[in-house]
Amino acid sequence: MNELRLRRKFSLGLLVNPFAGIGGALALKGSDGANVRKQALDAGAEQLAMQKTHIALNECINEVGVIDIFTGSGDMGETTARALGFSVKVLHTPLNQQTEIEDTLTLLKAFLAHKVDFILFAGGDGTARNVCSVIGTRMPVLGIPAGCKIHSSVYAITPKAAGKVLSQVVKGELLSLQDAEVRDIDESKFRQGQVLAKHYGEMQVPLSLSYIQAVKMGGKESDELLLDDIADYVLELMQDHEEHYFVMGSGSTVAAIMERAGLTNTLLGVDVIFNGEVVANDVSAQQLLALTRNKPTKLIITLIGGQGHIFGRGNQQLSAEFLRSIPRSNIILVATKAKLQALGNKGLISDCGDADLDTDLSGPISVITGYKDQVLYFVRGDA
Template sequence: MFKLGLIVNPLAGIGGPAALKGSDGEAAAEAFKKGAGLRAPERAARAMDVIFHSLGGEAVTVLTCPGLMGESVARQCGFVPELVCDTDPLNTRPEDTEKAAGTLADKGVDLLMFVGGDGTARNICNVVSSRQPVLGVPAGVKMHSGVYAITPEAAGDVVCRLVRAALVDIRLQEVRDIDEMAFREGRVMSRYYGELLVPEEGRFMQQVKDGGREVEALVVGEIADTLIEEMDDDTLYLVGPGSTTAGLMAAMGLDNTLLGVDLIRGGQLLAADVSVTQIERELETFSGPVSIIITPIGGQGILLGRGNQQLTPAIIRRVGRDNLIVVATKTKITELAGRPLVVDSNDPQLDRDLAGYIPVLTGYRDRVLYPIGYGAT
C-alpha cells in the first residue's frame, strides 16, 4: 500500500487573479476583498482524480490534514483519508504547512504531495529532509522552484507511475522564491532556499548504448563515482556482496569480498569478509553514523536475507532504514517487471518496517524510487 501524504495550501494562487503578484502575507486578505476565490483545492482535486481513476481507492492510503488542507479534496475524489494533523482548516498559515509536513514525514509517507506555490515549497523545505521524496502540484502565482509538476494531472501521473513500480527518477531540485514586494515594484529578485528530493519521469539517460541497452560496466562505474563523492569520512560503511558493490571497492582501490560483507571508513578497508560477531563488536565501540550499501539479487530482487545474513535484524535496526543505500543498474530494476524488492530478514516485524518506497542509486547522481514489498515472494 502506497502511503501518500497530502497538504493543500488553500490560499495558494489566490492573489494571481487579483493582480497581486503573490498570496503571501496580507495579499490573501486583499484578494478576498477583491472577490477572488480559492484555486488550490480545485487544482489538488485534478491531481487526486487522476490517481483515483487510474488506481482506485485501494492502492493508495492518503494521509492528510482536516478540511481544506487536504481532507475535503481527498473525500471529494473518492478516498477515505487518514487524518494525522490537527491544523485549523479555516485559518491556515505557513506554520500550519510546516507542522503538517513534519508530521507526515514522521509518519513515513512514501511521497509527500503538496499543493501551492514557491512560498509553500519554502515551508516544506524548512522542515523536510532531503531524503523525503516530495512532489509539488502547481497552484501558486510564483513558480520559480524546480519541485513542481508541469500540471496537476502530470503530478497525478507521476504518483501512478510510482505505485506501479515504473522507473521514476528522483533528484534534488532547487526551492526558490522571489521577493513579492520587489516584484510588485517591477524587480525580480529570486533567492535560493534549499533543495528537495523530487520524483521525475524515469528515462534511460545514463550510458544508453548498444541499441538502448545499458553498458553495465560503465553504469556500475558511475554508481561507484557517485558513492565516493557522497561518502563521509566519519561514517562506517558496511558493504554488502554483489558485483555492483564490488565496483565501488574497485574504484576505491580496495580489496573486495564479492560474496561477503566488508567494513570501510575514511576510504580505508577496516575488515574484510566479516562475520556477525565482528560487525557487532565494531558497532559496540563505534558511536558515529553507520550506513549499509547493498544491491538486490538480479532477477530475484531480494535485498536482504540471501547471501548477506551477516546483516542481522539487530544490525539493520542499529543502522536504520534511512541509512540503507541501495544500488542497482536500471537494467536490473527493469528485469523485475514491476515486482517489488524483497526483504526476508527472519524478523517479520522488521520486514514490515522496511516495506515502502526507497531511493535506488542507478547511475551517476541518478536515482529512482522503487518499492520494497512485504510478504513478496
C-alpha cells in the first residue's frame, strides 16, 4: 500500500453485544432483558452479532499489522478478532457467560482509560444508548447493525459497510465527522404494537462521502467566508469553556479567529486568552508554561506551511513540555478542507523535538473545517 503509516498502531476499541438481535427471528421484538435473552436461547435462537462483526473486521484484513484491538473477552470481541489474526488486548472479562449492561459499561470506560483512537460496536439501539451514555462525543464511533431495532443513525447500513468505513479511517483517509442521533424505542410498548422512539443523545460518526462545499473554493471571498465559519464555531467553544485558558497558535486561520473576536493577534507568534480577553501576546515557551501551569488549558492550532506541520514549524513556543501538560483532546485543530485536501494522504506532521511525544500525538484527530463542521484526519508518527 502507498499510504504513509502511523509509527504507533491504530488502537481500536471493539465492543460486541453477543445477544444483540437474538430475539428478532423469534418475533420477540428485541433482546433487552435477561428473560428475553434466555427465552430466545432456550428456543434455539442463533447469536449473529459475532458473525456480523467478523464480516466488518474482514474488510480490514489488510490492516491486521497496524491495528491493536482492545476488547472484552470471548464473545464480547476477543474470539472474533483473534480468529482474523488481529493483535488483541482484553480489557474486561464478564463474570457470567450471559453478558449484562454492566459489562458493556465497564468495557466502554476501559476504552476511555486506554485512550483508544476509535470505537467499533456491534448491537442495536440499546447498545448504542449504552455507548452514548459513556462516550458521548468524546471520540468517534461506528455501529455494526446487529440488533432487532436500528433507529439510530450511528450505524452503518450493513456490517460490510461498517468495515469499509473503518478501513478508510485506519488508512488515514479524510472523512467528514457527523453528529449522529441515538434513538431507541420502548420494547414493552413495541410488543404491544406501539412505536415510541426517544432521543437519547448524539455521537460522532465518520461519513464516507465526497465533500460538498457550501461556497466555491479558491477565491478570496470564499476563503473569508470559510474562515468566518471556523471562527464563529471556535468562539462558541470558547464561550462554553470560559474556565479554560486558550492558547492561540500561529498562522492565518488562527489570526482570523482573533480578528473575528476583536482581539489583538500576533500572526507569527503565540497569544493567550482567558475569559474572552487577551492576557498575553507573543509569549515565549517559558512564559507560556508559567501562564498555564496547573490551569485548564486548550490549544488552538492550524497547519503551518504547505507540508502539513502542526508542531515544529513557526510555533516552537509550543514546547514539548507544554504539549505534555495538556490532554491531546484539548488540542483543537482548525483548517479549511481545501488545505487538508491539498495534503492528500500525506497526513499532518508533529515535529516537536521529542520523538516519543510525536508518536503519542499521532493518530486520528478531529479538525474543525467550518461552523459545526468537522472532519477526521490523521497525524503522522513518522516525521
